[in-house]
Amino acid sequence: RKEVEQDPGPFNVPEGATVAFNCTYSNSASQSFFWYRQDCRKEPKLLMSVYSSGNEDGRFTAQLNRASQYISLLIRDSKLSDSATYLCVVNTGTGGFKTIFGAGTRLFVKA
């Protein structure tokens, strides 16, 4: 089993749709969680951290469920510019070298 698993993609949605991505992690001692966005042939960029109480940044909402060991990302009112690959990222211990990146879920938003 992979340490971080994401929804298989791609997701194809129309503009204005709401789309949700889930991610599960295997290490119950994991301490911090993130969503990154990666555009084609570009570097990953931090989208948002994920906090235990859940957090929102504009159209994006991230939630963490420690009991079930999954995190989610909800995108409301999808824009064409949201088309990208979304990486679920989990830090499993002390030190950035213990960061595990999911393989990513591709999102295509169509007009």
Place this chain on the structure above:
Amino acid sequence: IAGITQAPTSQILAAGRRMTLRCTQDMRHNAMYWYRQDLGLGLRLIHYSNTAGTTGKGEVPDGYSVSRANTDDFPLTLASAVPSQTSVYFCASSDEAGGQYTQYFGPGTRLTVL
């Protein structure tokens, strides 16, 4: 502020040749990392450095070496390139705040080994 720069942007290399990928950050982050990204496999850690003067092995270190002589630079060397090292290489650095290690990435080097 440039953040993290990598050079070259892309390179085609003959098998058996030696190659150094360069990475420089200006954020004064203590920790730096090298990843490779292959289709369907996501980012895999090659080597890391928690602070200047120290390095460690990641998930896929074989065939690669690193050095960390100062805070800003973290070069990755392929001593004798092989075709399986064809990949996109990302350098990253991280700060640490409240126990969170947020990583910031350079633009990547696309390497093809023939």
